[in-house]
Amino acid sequence: MRELGEFALIARMNAGRAQAPGVLLGPGDDAAVLAAPDGRLAVTTDMLVQDRHFRLDWSAPEQIGRKAIAQNAADVVAMGAVPTAFVVALGCPGATPVAVIDGLTAGMWAEAGRACGASIAGGDLVRSPELVISVTALGDLEGRAPVLRSGSRAGDVVAVAGRLGWSAAGLHILLERAAVTPSPPDGADAPDAVTARGGSGTQAAGAGASATGGCTPLGGFAPGPRSAGADTLAADSLAAHRAPRPPYAAVLDALRAGARPTAMADTSDGLLADLAHIAEASGVAVDLDSTALADPALAELAAALEHDAAQWILTGGEDHAFVATWPAGTELPPGWRAIGRVTAGSGVTVDGAEYEGPRGWESFAGAGSPPVGDPR
Amino acid sequence: MRELGEFALIARMNAGRAQAPGVLLGPGDDAAVLAAPDGRLAVTTDMLVQDRHFRLDWSAPEQIGRKAIAQNAADVVAMGAVPTAFVVALGCPGATPVAVIDGLTAGMWAEAGRACGASIAGGDLVRSPELVISVTALGDLEGRAPVLRSGSRAGDVVAVAGRLGWSAAGLHILLERAAVTPSPPDGADAPDAVTARGGSGTQAAGAGASATGGCTPLGGFAPGPRSAGADTLAADSLAAHRAPRPPYAAVLDALRAGARPTAMADTSDGLLADLAHIAEASGVAVDLDSTALADPALAELAAALEHDAAQWILTGGEDHAFVATWPAGTELPPGWRAIGRVTAGSGVTVDGAEYEGPRGWESFAGAGSPPVGDPR
Numbered sequence: 001m002r003e004l005g006e007f008a009l010i011a012r013m014n015a016g017r018a019q020a021p022g023v024l025l026g027p028g029d030d031a032a033v034l035a036a037p038d039g040r041l042a043v044t045t046d047m048l049v050q051d052r053h054f055r056l057d058w059s060a061p062e063q064i065g066r067k068a069i070a071q072n073a074a075d076v077v078a079m080g081a082v083p084t085a086f087v088v089a090l091g092c093p094g095a096t097p098v099a100v101i102d103g104l105t106a107g108m109w110a111e112a113g114r115a116c117g118a119s120i121a122g123g124d125l126v127r128s129p130e131l132v133i134s135v136t137a138l139g140d141l142e143g144r145a146p147v148l149r150s151g152s153r154a155g156d157v158v159a160v161a162g163r164l165g166w167s168a169a170g171l172h173i174l175l176e177r178a179a180v181t182p183s184p185p186d187g188a189d190a191p192d193a194v195t196a197r198g199g200s201g202t203q204a205a206g207a208g209a210s211a212t213g214g215c216t217p218l219g220g221f222a223p224g225p226r227s228a229g230a231d232t233l234a235a236d237s238l239a240a241h242r243a244p245r246p247p248y249a250a251v252l253d254a255l256r257a258g259a260r261p262t263a264m265a266d267t268s269d270g271l272l273a274d275l276a277h278i279a280e281a282s283g284v285a286v287d288l289d290s291t292a293l294a295d296p297a298l299a300e301l302a303a304a305l306e307h308d309a310a311q312w313i314l315t316g317g318e319d320h321a322f323v324a325t326w327p328a329g330t331e332l333p334p335g336w337r338a339i340g341r342v343t344a345g346s347g348v349t350v351d352g353a354e355y356e357g358p359r360g361w362e363s364f365a366g367a368g369s370p371p372v373g374d375p376r
Numbered sequence: 377m378r379e380l381g382e383f384a385l386i387a388r389m390n391a392g393r394a395q396a397p398g399v400l401l402g403p404g405d406d407a408a409v410l411a412a413p414d415g416r417l418a419v420t421t422d423m424l425v426q427d428r429h430f431r432l433d434w435s436a437p438e439q440i441g442r443k444a445i446a447q448n449a450a451d452v453v454a455m456g457a458v459p460t461a462f463v464v465a466l467g468c469p470g471a472t473p474v475a476v477i478d479g480l481t482a483g484m485w486a487e488a489g490r491a492c493g494a495s496i497a498g499g500d501l502v503r504s505p506e507l508v509i510s511v512t513a514l515g516d517l518e519g520r521a522p523v524l525r526s527g528s529r530a531g532d533v534v535a536v537a538g539r540l541g542w543s544a545a546g547l548h549i550l551l552e553r554a555a556v557t558p559s560p561p562d563g564a565d566a567p568d569a570v571t572a573r574g575g576s577g578t579q580a581a582g583a584g585a586s587a588t589g590g591c592t593p594l595g596g597f598a599p600g601p602r603s604a605g606a607d608t609l610a611a612d613s614l615a616a617h618r619a620p621r622p623p624y625a626a627v628l629d630a631l632r633a634g635a636r637p638t639a640m641a642d643t644s645d646g647l648l649a650d651l652a653h654i655a656e657a658s659g660v661a662v663d664l665d666s667t668a669l670a671d672p673a674l675a676e677l678a679a680a681l682e683h684d685a686a687q688w689i690l691t692g693g694e695d696h697a698f699v700a701t702w703p704a705g706t707e708l709p710p711g712w713r714a715i716g717r718v719t720a721g722s723g724v725t726v727d728g729a730e731y732e733g734p735r736g737w738e739s740f741a742g743a744g745s746p747p748v749g750d751p752r
Contacts, residue, residue: 024416025522025524028525028657029455029522029524029525029657030420030450030451030452030454030455030525030640030641030642031418031419031420031451031452031454031455031457031513031515031522032418032419032420033416033417033418033419033455033517033522034416034417034418034419035415035416036412036414036415036416036417037415038412039411039412039413039415040400040409040410040411040412041409041410041412041417041514042407042408042409042410043407043408043409043410043461043463043497043498043512043514044406044407044408044463044498045463045464045465045498045499045500045510045512046465046500047465047466047467047500047502047504047508047510048502049467049502049503049504049505049508052502052503052504053502074406075406075407076406076407078406078407079405079406079407079409081407085419087419087420087421087512088421089421089422089423089465089510089512090423091423091425091508121419122419122420122421123421124421124422124423124510126423126424126425126428126429127425127428128423128425128428128506128508129425129505129506130504130505132423132425132467132504132508132510134421134423134465134500134508134510136419136421136463136465136512137407138417138419139407141409146401146405146407146409148401148405149404149405149406150405264406265406266406281404281405
């Protein structure tokens, strides 16, 4: 890529791309110009660092590009705004194959399009020791008030749109693989099956493996009889981790139809952590209903992997589902399901009790942090 | 810093900060909300990577923060827009001293304030192997058409606001110091004087030193008699490199007073390179007048350093001055000086001839690239 040069690469990244209608001036000048018909714009930024937030041997460049856009688009949608455009600053080593840049770019454009027809309006390309992707997303509020974290009131219903825990399950599988093979030779092209490398499902498993503790040998996830669907479920979870698909439409269709949540966030840090932010900002407590949170398919996968589905659901980050609180009596819009209740007080409980398992982690949380999987 | 944790650090970075009036909702939710009274927003993003775009032993964190904001603000102003707000994604090693973050933050806020009272409306903080600062700037067009690169017409006057070549001179001094002492122990706190470490100005100089070739021993910049002002000039150039001060007001006051350049850019890549972009986008040629470009003070510094001031002026990046073309007969607004003429044709010449010296360089330009000083 250093042979192509910065300007040629930027031209290549923009070649043949059609800008969204809200992009009045695209790449090529000192700045882009966006329409802001509402008179306001929502704006958010997230940075992804190679081997911290993604690994090139775990994800295809196209998936990494999708994820970078999705996590920013989800933040904009969680404010109740429609993504208008993205700008992307990309740092990469001079030896980066052009195919990696092509894949990243294709993924970013694909997810921008999925996020309500937005586009990449501009960016920057610099050299850096490892890949760094910094995305800023902009969104239009379409005349509505932004949906803040601070609006929850006691009596509200807590509801979620999108799946919870699947990204964490995928990360779990990748981490266990990596613990056995630090640099998996199969990389992102490996078959995403529980049995992909271990042969028969009757192979002996490492006993007592957990997400934070010991490692289960590859292919040895299932100690007992296993459903024929476990491999499919594992592939699902890996896909969810590599390229989350936030259900933007569940939020935006509801808002456009007049539904009004009192507070909303996307589940980037994990359900408990994100609801804790809402509870704190709103001065309320939240109690979750474990029965409503149960996910039979994820439970089946968890059983096959000898893991705890509830932990993935409650603390797993990066699903980029949407969690919101709705006034009592609201008929939940399509795509939303009730999972709990807002009450007076503070904090977040599950079935009335504090969750005792491990929580989500922070970027600078120290020794306990996994090498990738930072939800931010 | 890893002990503080991500959320505590973010709180620390935002503590006591007053948001600009155009920031309707600041940090703390999924996204910020900005006013866009014009119905449009200009947006641009630039990434700075440690040891590529800045060095912690060359610049104080506060200067690095200023530079990160300034280069983005200059892009917004070069479109004819007023900076409204910035969002900042910051990657840093877990061992980064909190004082470094404090300095970066202070510098960013100071320059945002200088950029017409804007503020830092939001951001992201992640861990990365080296410092990475990714800034997105947003600006309001105040009802005016954006000033593009494509509007130049033959007969226009080329004019500049701000100093040219001073950042390159400062980089030259830093590179020569580094060639002698790879990791200068004095760092950003060193006295910024030509004679700072070499004692008397009569010390013998390394003969024939140049910016791209051999190295001049520290303190040996001046082979002959030197003006008493050389140390001050060197300090000026170092300050210009470490924290450029784009003359935002020269552009915005002119626009608000009704002046209308036909094309404009900031000099981030070097005057010749940035004018080449304008010439290409507009389908015109530009001829510069070397006499009008002459800078006696820079020439004095260049003589003391045995360097060519014209090269700094013509190809040095990162000054973030503004260059614009104005209709013939325009009385140039305060702060602007004519430096050339737009003609029919293509390309950029100096006194009617092609510039033969080395050009500005690209991020991925390969072996010839200096370790820092990437203008983007």
